Amino acid sequence: MMSLSLLELQQLLGVLKYLDVGLLVMDRHFIVTFWNDFMANHSGKAARDVEGQELFALFPELPQDWLRQRVETVMALNTVTFTTWEQRPHLFAFSSYRSLTGRSSAMYQNLTFMPIAGADGSVDKIALVVYDVTEAANSRLALEDMNQRLSVLSRTDPLTGLLNRRSWEAMLAEEYARCRRSGRTSTLMMFDIDHFKQVNDTHGHQAGDMVLQHTATLLSNKLRTTDKAGRYGGEEFALLLTDTDAVQACQLADRLCTALAARPARLDGKPITITISAGIAQLTADMGDAQAWVKAADDALYQAKSAGRNTTKVAS
Numbered sequence: 001m002m003s004l005s006l007l008e009l010q011q012l013l014g015v016l017k018y019l020d021v022g023l024l025v026m027d028r029h030f031i032v033t034f035w036n037d038f039m040a041n042h043s044g045k046a047a048r049d050v051e052g053q054e055l056f057a058l059f060p061e062l063p064q065d066w067l068r069q070r071v072e073t074v075m076a077l078n079t080v081t082f083t084t085w086e087q088r089p090h091l092f093a094f095s096s097y098r099s100l101t102g103r104s105s106a107m108y109q110n111l112t113f114m115p116i117a118g119a120d121g122s123v124d125k126i127a128l129v130v131y132d133v134t135e136a137a138n139s140r141l142a143l144e145d146m147n148q149r150l151s152v153l154s155r156t157d158p159l160t161g162l163l164n165r166r167s168w169e170a171m172l173a174e175e176y177a178r179c180r181r182s183g184r185t186s187t188l189m190m191f192d193i194d195h196f197k198q199v200n201d202t203h204g205h206q207a208g209d210m211v212l213q214h215t216a217t218l219l220s221n222k223l224r225t226t227d228k229a230g231r232y233g234g235e236e237f238a239l240l241l242t243d244t245d246a247v248q249a250c251q252l253a254d255r256l257c258t259a260l261a262a263r264p265a266r267l268d269g270k271p272i273t274i275t276i277s278a279g280i281a282q283l284t285a286d287m288g289d290a291q292a293w294v295k296a297a298d299d300a301l302y303q304a305k306s307a308g309r310n311t312t313k314v315a316s
């Protein structure tokens, strides 16, 4: 679309003066020549106080460099351009009154820049149309937020907040491929709470749940941000320790055992002390896939159980 003629502009101004859309016209020096009621109502500045003034003097908070560049481009190319709220949430810091909730919130704006031709046909003004798209933007953002939360929920074990088994296994497959590509060292640790059935039988299932949560919290405090902890089964946990060898993984197991002994879960003020058995497997060349890696760690865990529990075994 090319520039508007003056006559078309006058017609446009007549229509847009009272519409629920912002319209301002300015010259290439940003001197405002038209300011409609929407702009006056939202800015608190009447047309008589704005028209004839420089826009940046009136609104020093405007992004000057960005706006100057935009206007120059529109004038030079003699073409209409659009900016959406996703690119820039707003140009003018207005409030939008939301009829549904009755609340007011920051106004999201879509913008249209239109070149306006003078009598000689050359572009000497710009019309800027400001659309209040707050409702649509807020709905979109709420939807994105909801999707994000659903995505987190679908990856998380609800009791402990750790990764659930499915998403932990997806991370494992990625890490296996990464280690195979880069030759880096990563290690798996599977651990299981000893005689957990007794906790349930003695203190009740809710106390058992609380012990699982407590264990997950202590564990999370010991991990690096790159480590991935998952709840593998009922009372079995799986840790993917990136760029970590078996020796370092054993140190982590020790620290976790020490923390569990020093800070047991408490029920009515009384401690419920638990121990864990752990199996550790560093990724080695002979492990043909991620399942083989898990099996090695699981076998080591089984050995730890067989050896009397409350101990850690490393896959040979």
Ligand SMILES: Nc1nc2c(ncn2[C@@H]2O[C@H](COP(=O)(O)OP(=O)(O)OP(=O)(O)O)[C@@H](O)[C@H]2O)c(=O)[nH]1
Pocket: 159, 192, 193, 194, 195, 196, 197, 198, 200, 204, 205, 206, 207, 208, 209, 212, 233, 234, 235, 305, 309
């Ligand atoms: N409270 C609670 N208990 C669970 C949950 N998931 C599994 N369990 C219980 O965990 C117990 C696991 O028992 P077992 O497999 O016999 O193992 P264990 O008693 O820990 O014995 P070892 O592993 O051999 O040391 C069972 O009683 C399950 O009911 C859960 O989400 N909450």
